Amino acid sequence: MTPAPIAVALDAPDLETAARWAALVTPHVSTIKVGLELYLRYGPDVIASVRGASGVNIFLDLKLHDIPNTVAGAAKAVARLRPTILTVHAAGGPAMIRAAVESAPNTRIAAVTLLTSLSEADLDRIGLAGPAIDAVRRLAVLAVGAGARALVCSPREVAAVRAEVGPDVMLITPGVRPDGAASQDQARVATPEQALADGADLLVIGRPITGAADPGAAAATIAAALRRMIPTP
Ligand SMILES: O=C(O)c1cc(=O)[nH]c(=O)n1[C@@H]1O[C@H](COP(=O)(O)O)[C@@H](O)[C@H]1O
Numbered sequence: 001m002t003p004a005p006i007a008v009a010l011d012a013p014d015l016e017t018a019a020r021w022a023a024l025v026t027p028h029v030s031t032i033k034v035g036l037e038l039y040l041r042y043g044p045d046v047i048a049s050v051r052g053a054s055g056v057n058i059f060l061d062l063k064l065h066d067i068p069n070t071v072a073g074a075a076k077a078v079a080r081l082r083p084t085i086l087t088v089h090a091a092g093g094p095a096m097i098r099a100a101v102e103s104a105p106n107t108r109i110a111a112v113t114l115l116t117s118l119s120e121a122d123l124d125r126i127g128l129a130g131p132a133i134d135a136v137r138r139l140a141v142l143a144v145g146a147g148a149r150a151l152v153c154s155p156r157e158v159a160a161v162r163a164e165v166g167p168d169v170m171l172i173t174p175g176v177r178p179d180g181a182a183s184q185d186q187a188r189v190a191t192p193e194q195a196l197a198d199g200a201d202l203l204v205i206g207r208p209i210t211g212a213a214d215p216g217a218a219a220a221t222i223a224a225a226l227r228r229m230i231p232t233p
Pocket residue numbers: 009010011035061063087112114115116117152153174175176186204205206207208
């Protein structure tokens with residue numbers, strides 16, 4: 001069975017838990033995501049531990065955001081871990097995004113537009129007046145112009161971003177919550193089905209899967225719902 005276009009966020013406090021979640025979900029999903037919590041605690045070794053013997057894609061979510069020279073060095077340092085995807089913040093600007101793209105040519109650089117945890121009121125407070133969609137669109141165009149081949153945005157904006165950047169850019173949406181699930185610290189959310197219908201290529205899902213009593217079963221249920229929506233070749 002083709003794995004569903006889901007990246008499970010392994011935001012675990014320890015390596016044993018992360019490796020257990022990874023083993024449970026990898027039969028059902030295409031990708032597992034290692035973020036700051038695991039990477040800062042265990043360093044590069046964490047990648048081999050969660051990858052195991054599976055051919056699952058690794059999404060390294062470090063959200064790099066610094067001057068171009070520093071990001072170039074950081075991207076080069078982690079490129080040797082062979083992640084499929086590496087995140088940078090689009091707000092770092094075009095030279096920074098390009099530095100990451102050029103330093104990790106075999107990794108898809110994904111530019112994070114606006115964090116899905118930010119509400120419209122938060123955006124106002126940090127000086128980004130106007131609806132989220134305006135800033136997301138602007139950052140998406142800037143990032144693609146700088147060579148990013150993937151973008152991270154909320155499912156609320158994915159249809160507008162798709163219309164803006166066309167079919168070839170991979171659109172990744174965190175802020176995904178199955179119907180009725182608590183949004184927790186996420187502000188701009190939608191269901192997995194809605195995110196996919198609106199044009200997302202990869203759905204990042206963490207706690208709705210990893211917080212379930214049986215993460216494998218939770219992943220399988222969401223994966224099956226998505227697979228029903230994807231036409232079989
Ligand atoms: O880059 C990301 O993956 C990311 C960007 C963003 O805007 N919002 C966001 O939630 N994420 C990540 O997506 C995951 C969402 O996890 P849950 O809220 O538990 O589903 C976390 O690992 C976040 O670090």
